[in-house]
Amino acid sequence: MGSTVHHIALVVRDLDEALAFYRDVLGLEMIERREVAEEGVEIAFLSAGESMIELLRPLSDEGGVARFLDKRGEGLHHICLAVDDVEVAVERLRAAGAQVLNEEPRVNDHGVRYVFVHPKSAHGVLLELYERT
Ligand code: ZN
Numbered sequence: 001m002g003s004t005v006h007h008i009a010l011v012v013r014d015l016d017e018a019l020a021f022y023r024d025v026l027g028l029e030m031i032e033r034r035e036v037a038e039e040g041v042e043i044a045f046l047s048a049g050e051s052m053i054e055l056l057r058p059l060s061d062e063g064g065v066a067r068f069l070d071k072r073g074e075g076l077h078h079i080c081l082a083v084d085d086v087e088v089a090v091e092r093l094r095a096a097g098a099q100v101l102n103e104e105p106r107v108n109d110h111g112v113r114y115v116f117v118h119p120k121s122a123h124g125v126l127l128e129l130y131e132r133t
Helices: 015-025 064-072 086-095
Strands: 004-011 030-036 041-048 051-058 075-083 113-117 126-131
Touching: 004 064, 004 126, 015 030, 015 041, 015 051, 051 064, 064 075, 075 086, 086 113, 086 126
Parallel strands: 004 051, 075 126
Antiparallel strands: 004 075, 030 041, 041 051, 113 126
């Protein structure tokens, strides 16, 4: 289950303001920006060497990311590790008693399969696992 950090995700209140800092001041290249309606967020990915930084902003007051922002403010939301086989990873996690938040892996717009692991099982941080393509 060798892994690399695929991206680190931050919740922000204002995506344009966050981009003014991460893209314009720090000089990270923006790879994509889009709305993910089914998750109620707008996201932007910035290249940071081998890894990326994901900025996410809730589209409304509803949903998990909006609640997160309300409760904890801006900041670290999740860390994403790339794994070779998401199903093998999930099996290992479940066998170890970890709480995987998705019954089945989800598939994003790029055809990448992914799951989330509860922060209680990952020592305090929401963990996302992406399957390497
Ligand atoms: Zn992510």
